Amino acid sequence: MKSFQHNNDARPVACNEDHPAINDRPDPEVIGASSIGAELNDTECQVLARAMVARVLTDGEILVSEGDQNNALFLLASGKLAVIRAREDQEIKLYIMKAGECAGTRAFVDRTPRTAKLRAAGDAVVYSIKPDAFEALLETNPGVVYKVMRALFRNTHTNLMRMNHESQQLSNYISKTNGRY
Numbered sequence: 387m388k389s390f391q392h393n394n395d396a397r398p399v400a401c402n403e404d405h406p407a408i409n410d411r412p413d414p415e416v417i418g419a420s421s422i423g424a425e426l427n428d429t430e431c432q433v434l435a436r437a438m439v440a441r442v443l444t445d446g447e448i449l450v451s452e453g454d455q456n457n458a459l460f461l462l463a464s465g466k467l468a469v470i471r472a473r474e475d476q477e478i479k480l481y482i483m484k485a486g487e488c489a490g491t492r493a494f495v496d497r498t499p500r501t502a503k504l505r506a507a508g509d510a511v512v513y514s515i516k517p518d519a520f521e522a523l524l525e526t527n528p529g530v531v532y533k534v535m536r537a538l539f540r541n542t543h544t545n546l547m548r549m550n551h552e553s554q555q556l557s558n559y560i561s562k563t564n565g566r567y
Contacts, residue, residue: 412440412513416463420486421541425533433527434534438515443467443506450490451503458514459494459538462487465510470503482507491538494520 414431417423417438423431440463443449450456452472460467467483480502483489493500494517523531 411435412438412461412463417461417513420461420463421488422461422534422537424537424540426530430527430530430533433523433530434515435513437519437523438513441512441514443510443512445506445508447506449504449506449512450500452500454500456500457493457497458490458516459520460489460504461513461515462489463511463513466507467510467512468505468507470505471501472503477503488538488541491542495538 412435414428414435417434418426418428418431423434426434438461441449443465449460449467462483462485464485466485467489468479469481469483469489470477470479472478483504489504490500492498497517520531520534
């Protein structure tokens, strides 16, 4: 894993091998184009970027594992992340995240252990914010906190609707085929 800083073209470049998980600042434009930045103006994106850190992952690198106590909220800035759960002696890939999507909402809000592993599916850049850093924004930028929390609720609702739709499709398939494959 390497950290990155932005060059004038706003493309990530490797830097500071002694501190691999630390970056000067995530790109506010990337935050603004993400699911959590939809309501944020440019200044608010800059505020949020200052509270976040960036991390570059290589293909197959694990960001977090099931059971980890890391409560950060993750924003996938570029690349893809596989969301994986362990079942008995195998891993089940639940979802492939795309750039602009968030992961870890439940652990971030509830400060509970991770329920899934996040692994880079190719090279990826991830921005993260810890709950304490986010809550500190309540004092100085409560509007940013409010807008991000609204976005997290929308994301959760969208995921729930997607899961309900998939469950309904599965139910329809099973009832039409009498449970046969």
